[in-house]
Amino acid sequence: MNRYGHEQLVMFSDPASGLKGMVAIHDTTLGPSCGGLRIWPYASEKEAVTDALRLSRAMTYKSAAAELPLGGGKAVIIADSRTQKTEALLQRLMEWLGVYMGMKACAKVVWGTDSLRGKKVAMQGFGKVSTHTAHHLMKEDSEIIVTDVNGDALNAAKGMGLKVLKPDEIYDVECDIFSPCALGGVINKNTIPRIKARVVAGGANNQLLTEDDGEELHRRGILYAPDYLINAGGVINASTEIGADYNPELAREKTERIYEIMGRIAKESKEREMSTARMADRLAEERLASVRAIKPIYRGR
Template sequence: MQLFENMGEYGYEQLVMCSDPASGLKAIIAIHDTTLGPACGGTRIWPYATEKEAIQDALRLGRAMTYKSATAGLSLGGGKGVIIADPNTQKTEALLRAYGRFVDTLGGRYLTTTDVGSTGRDLEFISQETEYVVGLPIPLGGSGDTSIMTGLGVYMGMKACARQTWGSDSLRGKRVAMQGFGKVAYHTAQHLLEEDAELFVTDVYDGALNKARDMGVEVVSTDDIYNIPCDIFSPCALGGVLNGDTIPRLSCQIVAGGANNQLLTDADGEDLHRRGILYAPDYLINAGGIINVSAEVGMAYSPDVAREKTERIYEIMEQVIHTSRREEIPTFMAADRLAEDRLASVRGVRHMRRAR
């Protein structure tokens, strides 16, 4: 694997390899871009099959965090941490504290929070070794569970898409097929049910399905979810689910969900556009989590500030749709352009300051 070639391809500033044999820690911290502020992104704990797979995941996810913060108007850059471990059997206090020491060596260039496989309790251990942690439980002065605001943001993105598709942002009676029913999907579903939307849910875990049944939601198999006639298809599990095999099976007018990196390739985003399916770029509408933790950076956390900023996702989604239609480009390209224009603008201001 050509590391510098891969970093250059994605525009990365820094890639840190972390090893602590005593605790068994093997981790990667990827800092993509700090133009707008310190890189911020969760730490994913996952039993990657190979080190190459872990590095590629960190590079892929960190870049998305830059674009997520940029489109949301935050003063944060993008980064990601990954720990190669099974979160159910290999996660220990020693391992997490060792990771925290590596985060601390970066001197605030990278702020970490939760991601797949990590919890608020894990952040408590990490914070024993570094102050560069956001999203700690509220009793410890943090902003708490990021999935609450993430779910709200996905819901706001859906409503913006609905308004542009059907002339009204009401989701009453709309059929929504949710692939995955973790914490983000659960909070999104609460908003949808309050509007009397009709939900169809799948997940690989029985606990998640039981929670859906308790809410009165219809459960379907993991394969059938793509074939459900619906108004909105909502990917809320892992990435790459929108691809050449699944897109032809969709029967919907909108795709909007909380999962990261839903498009397997850019060509799949172009395919959705050709088919007339309105795609809500994932990093735009699932930005509620990063917005939530941003409300504690440099200030006391305010849930009202976090909610107000998260609700702006509605307006940003509409802006992206208008650009997409005006320039006849897919929505993922319009969102990328919004992020890249902001980054270029701030870089320009910095260059002007240095020239003085």
């Protein structure tokens, strides 16, 4: 918590129902903490705590980079998401749009056009966000290859006419865009040498295992779309409900700005010879610093 500046970590347990989880609040400089819920059968409480802290920090940067008046938080429940989650815990509204706009912005930088026609996209994970994104890619005549550890997800992909691979095979696919859409930490020193894409853009949180991995992608000439930027559609959508009636048009308009922000980050990354991962962090940190300069920080007192 001290290392990354977290404000709170609250753990809870209900033996009667078997509920066990935690809520991590990273930073409320810009506004109340906002974040979703991850349900996963973690091997240990320590692993769950680490994930909650990393995810909540990513939410702070996501809101800061998307210019939202929100802080970062995340809830984690230790459970099997396939058998124990309920619809009340599954509110994902516009994440797919942000991922799609992020891909198009990267395509514009790399190939000179944001058209994804004919581009081969390797999707690691085929949940709701991936499925919606895939539908849009199909409309552009993109070639899509997917993998997932869930058999039902793979059957859904096959039903859409998509090529399916085994989980470990996805890293070695010759493709234009590698799209991590499952768990975090999949972009690391072991997988980066295997990735043959020009772009990495997906909906998963915390895709880079370490900060050095972002630098390595940059060194290899692979354009990385910072995950907390292009998967910010969900938190952008939620932000439009704060203090006002929900406005879907405004939510969509703000989410589509991800295209503009991603393009700006890619441009500055090239001009400054800095990785897009670091460039996005700097954008978020500069906004946080500017607000801290004029606003007292609440630290749980």
